[in-house]
Amino acid sequence: MFGDMMGMMNKIKETQAKVEETKKRLDTVTLEEKSSDDLLKVTLTANREIKAIEVADELLQDKEQLEDYLVLTLNKAIKKATDVHEAELGAVAKEGMPSIPGMDAFK
Secondary structure (H helix, E strand, C coil), X not given: CHHHHHHHHHHHHHHHHHHHHXXXXXXXXXXXXXXXXXXXXXXXXXXXXXXXXXXXXXXXXXXXXXXXXXXXXXXXXXXXXXXXXXXXXXXXXXXXXXXXXXXXHHC
């Protein structure tokens, strides 16, 4: 029984290490999101850190329009990054789950 418990604890520690490695790797995964008319482009990492924002000159003429573009495009970009982030970390966590009797339904 204690051997199984130690095995599970080691498996959990390994999984935690893999999760941390995955988080570091996601810092290097960049995603782009553009407005529907390509006047605004946002680049961010899969860890949701904004790396660049490119704004077309014509958007600079109208502050309110630029703000609307930023809100819409940033929200789409953050959603895309969150989806990648959660999928990657979820896969690592699921792979590393120890086999616990009665918990197989959650895998």
